[in-house]
Amino acid sequence: MIVLEDLTKCFEEVCAVRDLTLSVPAGEVFAFLGPNGAGKTTTIKVMTGLLRPTRGRAILGGFDIQKQPFEAKRLIGYIPDHPYVYEKLSGAEFFHFIGDLFRVPRKDQDEKMEYYFNLFGLMSARDKLIENYSHGMKQKLIMSISLLHDPRIIIVDEPMVGLDPQSMRIVKGLFRDWAKKGATVFLSTHALSVAEEVADRIGLIHKGSLIFHGTLDEMRSFAHKEGNLEELFLELTGSEISD
Amino acid sequence: MALTPVKIIFGAKQKIINNYIQDMRRHIWIHILMGLGVVFLLVGGGTAFFYVLFDFLLSEGFQPFGADLLNYLIGMIFLAFFSMLVFSNIIITLSTTYISRELDFYMSLPIMHRSLFVVKLVESIIYSSWAFAILALPIFMAYGAAGHVPWSYYPLTILMVVPFLLLPGALGAIITMLISAYLPARKTRLISIILAGGTILATTLTVRILGFRRIFSLTDIKDFGEIMNFLRVGNDPVLPNYWLTQGIIHAGRGEVWVWFYWFCVLLSSALMFLLVCWWMAPRLYYRGWCLSKESATQSMAGGRFSLLNWVEKPLRFLPSQTRALVVKDIKTFWRDPAQWTQIIILFGLLFIYIANLRSAARYAGAINIFLPRWQMLLSFFNLGATCFILSIITTRFIYPMLSLEGRQFWLIGLAPMDRCRIVWEKYWLSALSALVMAGGMMLFSNSILKVDVVMRVISALTILIMSFGLTSLSVGLGAISPDFKEDNPARIANGFGGTMNVILSLIYTGLVITFELLPMYLDALGRRTLASWHLTYIIPYVTAFLIVNVITIVLPMKMGLIRWRRMEM
Numbered sequence: 001m002i003v004l005e006d007l008t009k010c011f012e013e014v015c016a017v018r019d020l021t022l023s024v025p026a027g028e029v030f031a032f033l034g035p036n037g038a039g040k041t042t043t044i045k046v047m048t049g050l051l052r053p054t055r056g057r058a059i060l061g062g063f064d065i066q067k068q069p070f071e072a073k074r075l076i077g078y079i080p081d082h083p084y085v086y087e088k089l090s091g092a093e094f095f096h097f098i099g100d101l102f103r104v105p106r107k108d109q110d111e112k113m114e115y116y117f118n119l120f121g122l123m124s125a126r127d128k129l130i131e132n133y134s135h136g137m138k139q140k141l142i143m144s145i146s147l148l149h150d151p152r153i154i155i156v157d158e159p160m161v162g163l164d165p166q167s168m169r170i171v172k173g174l175f176r177d178w179a180k181k182g183a184t185v186f187l188s189t190h191a192l193s194v195a196e197e198v199a200d201r202i203g204l205i206h207k208g209s210l211i212f213h214g215t216l217d218e219m220r221s222f223a224h225k226e227g228n229l230e231e232l233f234l235e236l237t238g239s240e241i242s243d
Numbered sequence: 244m245a246l247t248p249v250k251i252i253f254g255a256k257q258k259i260i261n262n263y264i265q266d267m268r269r270h271i272w273i274h275i276l277m278g279l280g281v282v283f284l285l286v287g288g289g290t291a292f293f294y295v296l297f298d299f300l301l302s303e304g305f306q307p308f309g310a311d312l313l314n315y316l317i318g319m320i321f322l323a324f325f326s327m328l329v330f331s332n333i334i335i336t337l338s339t340t341y342i343s344r345e346l347d348f349y350m351s352l353p354i355m356h357r358s359l360f361v362v363k364l365v366e367s368i369i370y371s372s373w374a375f376a377i378l379a380l381p382i383f384m385a386y387g388a389a390g391h392v393p394w395s396y397y398p399l400t401i402l403m404v405v406p407f408l409l410l411p412g413a414l415g416a417i418i419t420m421l422i423s424a425y426l427p428a429r430k431t432r433l434i435s436i437i438l439a440g441g442t443i444l445a446t447t448l449t450v451r452i453l454g455f456r457r458i459f460s461l462t463d464i465k466d467f468g469e470i471m472n473f474l475r476v477g478n479d480p481v482l483p484n485y486w487l488t489q490g491i492i493h494a495g496r497g498e499v500w501v502w503f504y505w506f507c508v509l510l511s512s513a514l515m516f517l518l519v520c521w522w523m524a525p526r527l528y529y530r531g532w533c534l535s536k537e538s539a540t541q542s543m544a545g546g547r548f549s550l551l552n553w554v555e556k557p558l559r560f561l562p563s564q565t566r567a568l569v570v571k572d573i574k575t576f577w578r579d580p581a582q583w584t585q586i587i588i589l590f591g592l593l594f595i596y597i598a599n600l601r602s603a604a605r606y607a608g609a610i611n612i613f614l615p616r617w618q619m620l621l622s623f624f625n626l627g628a629t630c631f632i633l634s635i636i637t638t639r640f641i642y643p644m645l646s647l648e649g650r651q652f653w654l655i656g657l658a659p660m661d662r663c664r665i666v667w668e669k670y671w672l673s674a675l676s677a678l679v680m681a682g683g684m685m686l687f688s689n690s691i692l693k694v695d696v697v698m699r700v701i702s703a704l705t706i707l708i709m710s711f712g713l714t715s716l717s718v719g720l721g722a723i724s725p726d727f728k729e730d731n732p733a734r735i736a737n738g739f740g741g742t743m744n745v746i747l748s749l750i751y752t753g754l755v756i757t758f759e760l761l762p763m764y765l766d767a768l769g770r771r772t773l774a775s776w777h778l779t780y781i782i783p784y785v786t787a788f789l790i791v792n793v794i795t796i797v798l799p800m801k802m803g804l805i806r807w808r809r810m811e812m
Contacts (some may be wrong), residue, residue, distance in 0.1 A: 006566060044711070048653075049656065050657070050811070051811050052811055070659040070660065073657055073658065073659040078653070078657050080653060082651075084651050084653070085654070086571060086654075088574065088578040089571065089575065093571075098654065101564050101567050103656040103658065158600075
């Protein structure tokens with residue numbers, strides 16, 4: 001479960017996120033949407049402990065990420081938008097590196113590697129240096145390592161960038177499966193069709209403030225408009241489509 | 244008139260440099276003062292050292308051989324420089340012209356391959372030559388000061404250096420083009436080893452064929468004829484170092500027309516090699532670049548017998564998180580061609596240093612006549628030189644380590660462990676590596692110099708303490724001011740923090756050596772006898788030595804850990 005209480009993050013004079021209060025229960029896929037620069041990535045970085053909040057707190061699985069970081073981080077699997085990894089390691093070496101950092105026994109690491117590498121079609125490239133991987137392969141590798149310690153909370157920033165249609169389908173299925181198993185999936189994306197397809201609830205952040213959170217139907221009522229998620233998004237964020 | 248692609252690319256690079264300067268405008272005066280400080284320390288110190296040596300050779304007591312010996316000696320130094328310049332140009336051209344990531348973008352543009360090659364060749368020559376310029380400046384200045392030359396010597400010498408730098412640049416580019424067109428450029432490590440092995444083999448063969456071994460077997464310097472012959476071989480008229488030396492000698496004598504002749508010899512040769520580059524580039528450059536891209540897709544993480552597969556086993560005693568970090572650091576370092584090429588160049592310089600040390604040791608008995616306590620000074624010089632090399636190594640390889648975590652730092656930040664663990668991991672890995680390297684070098688050089696037991700103990704203790712001190716400085720400062728935007732270790736080391744690190748390291752080295760050398764040298768000169776070595780005499784030196792070391796070992800790491808713990812990513 002994720003609980004954000006009055007979360008605020010300011011950089012010198014600019015506040016990227018303001019008084020964000022939100023709760024995402026276990027077993028739910030939550031889509032976190034917003035235009036570029038709305039504060040999505042900053043929120044995620046504060047949630048994962050990569051940034052300190054200016055005010056408020058982020059509680060993950062009952063642990064405050066600032067006060068009990070080790071306990072909270074053991075529960076998190078984070079998939080960032082840019083797959084920056086150690087390019088001079090092979091896929092298998094990188095997998096073991098992360099497994100050792102999370103203190104996963106080697107036997108379990110090997111089993112997980114076999115499962116995820118087969119699932120994402122990385123097995124034949126496992127001994128190649130990551131510098132030779134394509135963007136999509138790196139993204140799939142990140143997904144594999146993020147799930148290797150069986151996290152209860154999965155935080156994803158733009159998961160579909162660089163993925164082929166087959167992998168996109170696998171990833172969407174994975175999110176649903178993990179939620180069914182009781183995990184919390186926090187998904188930030190610009191791919192509105194993906195959000196519409198997999199999310200139980202949607203949160204909309206604009207200029208650092210959460211302007212809506214609820215189901216798609218609740219969003220329609222809130223916006224006083226029928227239509228798909230794209231139309232509602234544009235309506236609520238004040239954007240327009242020019243044909 | 245439309246701009247040529249070369250001008251456009253250089254224009255963009257100039258803007259990048261301007262933006263970089265703008266970016267550090269808050270500390271611009273500190274940067275300028277620090278830069279001047281480094282130049283003053285290196286150039287000033289180097290000039291003083293060479294002036295003493297050159298003045299000694301030109302003194303009355305050393306004539307009629309002194310002046311000729313000096314000219315041959317300078318020729319030999321320039322021969323060493325020329326070899327290193329060719330070698331470093333090959334290595335740097337390989338990385339900038341074939342492996343650099345921006346090439347993917349440039350190659351997609353409608354730019355002639357020749358134009359692109361010219362841009363990259365200029366970059367390579369600049370990267371390869373700036374260190375030579377700093378190292379050679381003290382020699383030129385000391386030569387001028389010791390020889391009481393006319394003012395025209397200085398501008399003429401600067402002019403002479405330009406083609407001397409272009410020539411190995413063009414030669415290196417030709418060799419690189421040929422290698423890359425037929426061997427994959429990603430095999431830099433292999434190519435470096437082949438080149439280094441080839442150089443050592445060629446040197447050994449030359450030494451044997453020309454009978455240098457006989458020269459090295461001399462026990463004193465009575466037979467000047469033999470030494471002159473030895474030095475003369477390195478000053479062959481077909482070699483560029485000879486042309487440079489002749490140009491400098493005649494500039495020093497005010498013989499401008501003779502200088503002009505040697506300048507034209509050097510310039511025309513450089514232009515000829517550049518012309519060959521110009522002719523070869525359209526034929527071979529694109530072919531080599533494509534081959535490097537094709538070979539990249541084959542790159543695997545070592546075979547069944549790769550040494551890296553065995554790195555983990557001896558580290559089983561470490562906690563899993565620390566072990567994972569150590570193994571990752573060793574593997575990523577070993578596989579990075581940028582790090583490898585630097586190591587090869589460094590070991591090339593060490594090879595030259597050790598070879599010179601051997602000669603100095605051979606002539607120790609004779610030199611003692613001219614310079615009292617030469618043996619002891621040489622031992623301390625060796626200790627100082629080892630610590631100086633260690634300072635450069637810690638700045639170049641250890642200081643950038645935390646910055647290099649850069650964009651991957653989120654992985655460490657997310658792991659359920661104290662983030663300072665990575666700082667400690669890098670500290671211990673670096674300190675022990677520095678100790679093994681510097682300790683090994685110290686033992687080897689001490690055995691060449693045949694130093695006494697007391698000096699061996701002193702140097703071993705100094706290396707032990709300074710390995711931890713210099714590592715603490717580099718890791719601590721690296722944690723205080725990491726540069727996460729840069730992924731080139733050389734640029735990180737050359738930045739603000741790296742410059743600060745090298746200055747502090749050199750000051751620390753200077754203080755430690757002074758506190759050790761001063762009491763021993765005064766005693767050796769007889770100003771203090773052994774009987775007067777009572778506590779009151781030694782205590783101030785020992786206290787100062789301890790204070791400097793404790794501060795250097797503890798303070799930077801403490802400050803670095805505090806900063807690292809508070810840092811946001």
